[in-house]
Amino acid sequence: MQNKIVEAMPLTVRRAIELIGLYFLGMIIIAGQDILAPLILAFFLAIMLLPLYRWLRRRKLPDMLAIGLSLLALIIAVGLLVWFFSAQLTNLMSDFPVIKQNVRLHLNTFSQWISERFGYSTAKQTALITDQNEKLMNVATGWAQGAASSITGILVFVGLLPIYIFLLLYYKNLLIRFIFLWFPKPDHAKVEEAVRESEIIIKSYLGGLLIQIAYITVLLGGILLVIGIKHAILIGAIFALLNLIPYVGALIGNLIGVLITLSSSQELWPILAVLGTIAFVQFLDNNILMPRIVGSKVRINALATIVGVILAGALAGISGMFLSLPIIAVLKIVFDRSESLRQWGVLLGDERPRQSPMRLPILRQKSRKVQDALKRQNDIEPTDPKQVDEKRQAKDDGAGRKEGEL
Structure with a gap:
């Protein structure tokens, strides 16, 4: 019944309601x-x-x-x-x-x-x-x-x-029941899928962050210690924690590392050593270690990440910046499973088409098949067991797609 009411609304009215909802959501977060x-x-x-x-x-x-x-x-x-x-x-x-x-x-x-x-x-x-x-x-x-x-x-x-x-652990079953009661019975399968996938993503992402903090602290602090930089472990630990804030945190971490090194040495070479070591560890982290630890089940594009971090910082301060990425990941999971909100999931995601929607009209649609094809094209791992089996079957059958072919 709710879906029929939503579908009966004019498109402009639905978009206006979405934008008004975003505005009030921002006001609620600020207050x-x-x-x-x-x-x-x-x-x-x-x-x-x-x-x-x-x-x-x-x-x-x-x-x-x-x-x-x-x-x-x-x-x-x-x-x-x-x-x-x-x-x-x-x-x-x-x-x-x-x-x-x-x-x-x-x-x-x-x-x-x-x-x-x-x-x-x-x-x-x-x-x-x-x-x-x-x-x-x-x-x-x-x-x-x-x-x-x-x-x-x-x-x-x-x-x-x-x-x-x-209290969240004690009342978890009550809260899950509350979530299901928000939706009509035909949508319960999608709700269950979103809840399970959100749990997988949150555990994968936050668990990966804990491992990331540990190995960045050990790797960065250890290398600086071998070079002879004073307070090397502290520099590594501070950078590892600030690195949790995408993009912005790394810049602040570099600045703090330089300031600690400046205050601990009268020479210039330790500063260059700190900056070079941080750049080397970041390269390993971004391109080799973190992708293997966290995986690629949900990927958020760089534009959405930067805007999300800055917006969350403006709305909720430092805590908002730290929490921005897992919140965006959960929102993407919800948006991808909602017919009326799927375009927001596309905006947040990294399923970048290789061809322009101006040339391929099928890319203008919200079809789930098109979305799954783009995920395979961008090598994004599915979290649902059925999708995992489908991906393995597609690889076994050699069902590779040509560039731009959906």
Whole structure:
């Protein structure tokens, strides 16, 4: 009945409703980001804990105990991560006198370069800095107030996470029933497929990210340590975490790596060594390691990724940037299984046609067969068991398609 009502609407009305829905969704995210961010993160973490929870349930443990033990394992893992960073930051702070001396040396060198290059004397530079002191103090005060409120928000965030995770695991069957009741019975097969595939994608993606953090920290930190860079492990760990934010995080990670190296050394070659090592590790990560670990079950195109990260950052801050990619992946799964929203799935995906829709009219359609053909053409692995069998059968039969032939 709902599908018939939607199909009876004029196309312009349906598109207008979609755009209005996107607008109100953005307003809801802005207004409720303090509530939604921990809830969404808790949802992803609960999905990651499902294998451990199910394993404990198969050992005949009570439901509450299985959830509690799964949550305890997560708390221990996070505690070890916090301890690791605390130890690295303590090591950095112990070198504060050397850092202060190196920063002063670099600033003097930079000031001398400006004086020689632009004829702006050191005295004028000092006067300019003195004039800006009051503004800098006002900015620093604002940052301090913002940091205090941020710390409060972080404490609330961390406090809510275990509660949300526990309740999501405890009421998971109720929530799944709620999802099914939103849709008419003929659509339940698609809903089940979307739910199962979303779980696979989330576990594959987030599990791959955990492995990625570990090997980038070890690989980058180990190489820098062998070269002789101070605080190498800290640089590797910071870059590994920031690399979770697509594109933007890598740039910030490079900048922080350079700043830590500058403050720890009076020479120029360590900076070049850090940048070269980061570039080498990124090449291995992007082209060899990460594709093999995460796979290619759902691929988001670079344009959608960059816009999604920036938009999520504008709507929900840093937490939104970290959560943007898995949310986009889940949205793509939902869009691909909805007749009325499939064009949004095409916009987000990486199933790039080799021929223009201007030349091949079949590419202008929302046909599922066309979508599956484009996935095969772009070597995107299916997650549904039936699609996996079809792909294997197609390979066995030698059913390769020519370029542009759908």
